[in-house]
Amino acid sequence: MQLHVIDSGKDDRGEGVSHDTPPLVILHGLFGSADNWRSHIKQWQRSRRVLALDLRNHGRSGHQAGMQYEALAEDVMETLTPLNLGRFDLLGHSMGGKVAMTVARQHGEQLSHLIVADISPVSYGHGHDEIFAAMRAVERAEPGSRKAADDIMQEAIEIAATRQFLATNLVRDDDGIMRWRVGLDEISDGYPSIIAPPGGEGAFTGKALLLRGETSPYVRPSHREAIEAMMPNVRLETIEGAGHWLHAEQPKAFRDAVNRFLEET
CATH class of the missing domain: 3.40.50.1820 (Alpha/Beta hydrolase fold, catalytic domain)
Incomplete structure (x- = not known):
């Protein structure tokens, strides 16, 4: 592609x-x-x-x-x-x-x-379980702001720099909801190949x-x-x-x- x-x-x-x-x-x-x-x-x-x-x-x-x-x-x-x-x-x-x-x-x-x-x-x-958990939690919650997304991720990820890095993948859709621009399903399914x-x-x-x-x-x-x-x-x-x-x-x-x-x- x-x-x-x-x-x-x-x-x-x-x-x-x-x-x-x-x-x-x-x-x-x-x-x-x-x-x-x-x-x-x-x-x-x-x-x-x-x-x-x-x-x-x-x-x-x-x-x-x-x-x-x-x-x-x-x-x-x-x-x-x-x-x-x-x-x-x-x-x-x-x-x-x-x-x-x-x-x-x-x-x-x-x-x-x-x-x-x-x-x-x-x-x-496997070394990204906490990251996947945090991103899935944001996906389910459909937050309306980066601050709300960060609060959700904080439950799984303590390090602020990691949360900030992941947040670079958040984009706001037409309904004002922050969503991941990465193909989270494809990455999760392909994780055995990644490692x-x-x-x-x-x-x-x-x-x-x-x-x-x-x-x-x-x-x-x-x-x-x-x-x-x-x-x-x-x-x-x-x-x-x-x-x-x-x-x-x-x-x-x-x-x-x-x-x-x-x-x-």
């Missing part, structure tokens, strides 16, 4: 603007969207074309059953291919990192660099960077063998003072690490 794209390389007439450096394509994580990356896009677009995609069932993209990584990677390539980007750099966070690894396995010849933010190419246990390893086979032999948050449990020493098998030319760096949402918690350090990698390699 065609995905919604925020594209810094388009002017007011919608015509592509070229840069000497490869374009940078960004893939968000679970319950995220391209909008979450606007501050980074603003910085990176000074030197290159930047494209941030809404994956299926997220943001402004359509809803469709199936959250297998092969399907999500196919969506990405179906969206990018008509744009004739040439070789591009690909950055993915969390679930988007697994999509990026799948794209790298299946279309590695089109990537200049692969950047994975705080995820390993392994299976994970599975990336799709495809073999390794991406190009230059790769894996950034982990210092306090995040998502990239562990026990994952090292799987990481190096998937990305034999990987550089592993830690962003101090950050957890899983490292790009939001330490935005400058995250961006600096990405820039160093792209400039040095």
Whole structure:
């Protein structure tokens, strides 16, 4: 399926603007969207074309059953291919990192660099039960304001930053009710695929960077063998003072690490 794209390389007439450096394509994580990356896009677009995609069932993209990584990677390539980007750099966070690894396995010849933010190419246990419970509670209550939605979510989610992140997915319908723009049913049904390893086979032999948050449990020493098998030319760096949402918690350090990698390699 065609995905919604925020594209810094388009002017007011919608015509592509070229840069000497490869374009940078960004893939968000679970319950995220391209909008979450606007501050980074603003910085990176000074030197290159930047494209941030809404994956299926997220943001402004359509809803469709199936959250297998092969399907999500196919969506990405179906969206990018008509744009004739040439070789591009690909950055993915969390679930988007697994999509990026799948794209790298299946279309590695089109990537200049692969950047994975705080995820390993392994299976994970169920870790979003509280989030699903909170979102379903909001869905049932049909609140009329963000404050009312936050009060409902607070019963299941104590951390305010998590509630605020989820609230970026709330939109007001014609009846004044706050509803989720994500495909909650499709994501819930596809959750076993989301916590599975990336799709495809073999390794991406190009230059790769894996950034982990210092306090995040998502990239562990026990994952090292799987990481190096998937990305034999990987550089592993830690962003101090950050957890899983490292790009939001330490935005400058995250961006600096990405820039160093792209400039040095």
